[in-house]
Amino acid sequence: MQYPLIARELLGELRLVHAFINTGIIALFIYHARLGITVRRARLAGVAMPVAAIRRHRKAGPILAILGVLGFLAGFILALLDTGNILEYPAHLFTGMAIVLLLITTFFISRRIKGQDSAARTPHFIIGIMILCLYLIEVFLGLSVLF
Numbered sequence: 796m797q798y799p800l801i802a803r804e805l806l807g808e809l810r811l812v813h814a815f816i817n818t819g820i821i822a823l824f825i826y827h828a829r830l831g832i833t834v835r836r837a838r839l840a841g842v843a844m845p846v847a848a849i850r851r852h853r854k855a856g857p858i859l860a861i862l863g864v865l866g867f868l869a870g871f872i873l874a875l876l877d878t879g880n881i882l883e884y885p886a887h888l889f890t891g892m893a894i895v896l897l898l899i900t901t902f903f904i905s906r907r908i909k910g911q912d913s914a915a916r917t918p919h920f921i922i923g924i925m926i927l928c929l930y931l932i933e934v935f936l937g938l939s940v941l942f
Contacts, residue, residue, distance in 0.1 A: 800876045809873055810941060817866045817937070820859070821930045827855055828927055835920060838911060856905060860898045863926075867891045870937075887936040890929055897926045 799806050830852040837844050870891060874881050881888060901922040907915040 796879060798877065798879050800879075806873070806877055809876075813866075813869050813873055814937060814941060816869070818934070820862050820866050821934065823855070823859055823862070824927060824930060827852065827859055828923055830855075831920070831923060835916075857902065860902045863898045864895050867895050884936070884940050887933065887940055890933045890936055894926060894929045894933065897922050897929065901926065 801809075830848045833845055833848045834852060870887070871881065874883055874888070877883065901919055904915050904919045904922065907913070908919060
């Protein structure tokens with residue numbers, strides 16, 4: 796097989812599309828984290844719970860998890876189309892894989908959260924912060940792939 800499997804011009808455009816879409820996904824994750832932190836602060840302070848923030852956080856979580864996994868798969872496919880070697884950008888790949896693993900983990904942990912004093916809340920919070928940190932690292936690694 797001769798790589799790239801698609802025209803270089805199209806491949807370059809698809810890389811940019813991948814970057815812009817995933818930047819949007821990261822922005823949504825930051826907004827999602829803000830909602831979660833708002834709920835957490837209210838719960839820990841013992842004040843009235845922000846019902847709208849709770850509803851948005853619960854509704855958006857599974858959707859964002861799916862979007863995060865799809866963003867990873869899109870990058871994975873782009874690497875295969877470009878060189879046929881998924882290890883062409885190992886740091887970007889393994890950081891993306893870690894994000895996907897943490898997204899799946901936090902999704903299942905969130906299903907165990909029941910009531911105000913659930914023990915699953917703290918791991919959910921910690922993993923969420925880890926996801927955000929890894930996404931920021933992933934942005935810089937992705938920029939090095941583009942340029």
